[in-house]
């Protein structure tokens with residue numbers, strides 16, 4: 168099979184890709200275990216192969232904290248993925264980001280609790296990836312060009328996404344605090360997914376679909392799953408339409424190399440551990456992700 172260079176991670180409410188020809192299902196066993204679910208490989212009308220992975224599994228059985236993010240990213244890398252388009256249902260912390268709007272975040276504030284394994288580099292192999300700009304500008308530009316396809320909502324860019332641990336939603340005090348931090352959106356999923364994609368040298372962009380105003384509006388009802396699901400249903404058809412519209416542009420930046428510009432090869436030089444001090448087991452595991460980078 169040809170390498171599958173583009174992957175879509177579907178979040179809450181997005182458990183499959185519509186309108187594409189089914190090619191295969193794979194479920195690679197990585198050194199970090201199996202992904203959330205089998206990965207579906209499908210073909211677009213232009214013959215492009217695209218992978219799809221349901222973040223919480225089809226049927227939604229993994230909490231945000233339980234998502235095996237390392238296995239997900241490693242499995243996608245193993246089939247050739249260079250770009251990930253990650254969908255997420257998010258709460259809005261700003262009046263102008265209305266439920267059913269789509270938003271491209273540029274920055275992240277980490278409010279997870281340190282219980283999610285968040286690096287491939289541990290146990291005797293140390294590396295530090297750059298993460299100042301956590302998303303892919305090249306992919307973001309391609310998506311922004313297609314913003315006109317969204318119906319019944321507006322499209323925004325350059326916003327800051329808070330990632331909380333969950334699974335419970337925030338308190339009102341926390342929601343106000345996140346606003347005072349400069350947060351515009353909130354979810355439970357972007358981390359460690361975005362960090363691991365960076366370590367795997369995969370270009371990553373999240374597409375946030377707003378479902379609620381969280382609970383910072385003091386005199387209004389706080390977010391509930393019921394409210395989220397109602398808006399998710401409306402967002403899902405926009406998500407599928409948007410994906411169809413952006414795939415040719417994403418394919419173009421994959422083919423001309425701009426998608427992975429600055430990423431490809433970056434982790435080779437991010438390693439701090441002296442060759443003679445690298446643990447054999449850690450090097451073996453990393454061979455799966457970045458072959459040839461750390462062997463001596």
Ligand SMILES: CSC[C@H]1O[C@H](OP(=O)(O)O)[C@H](O)[C@@H]1O
Pocket residue numbers: 177178179180222223231254255256257333354355356357392395
């Ligand atoms: C269903 S509300 C909270 C849940 O929804 C989002 O999931 P995803 O990012 O996978 O779309 C959010 O991050 C929480 O996990």
Ligand SMILES: Nc1ncnc2[nH]cnc12
Pocket residue numbers: 256257258259331336337353354355378379380381382390395
């Ligand atoms: N209010 C919220 N908080 C965290 N994650 C969310 N996903 C959708 N709405 C959310």
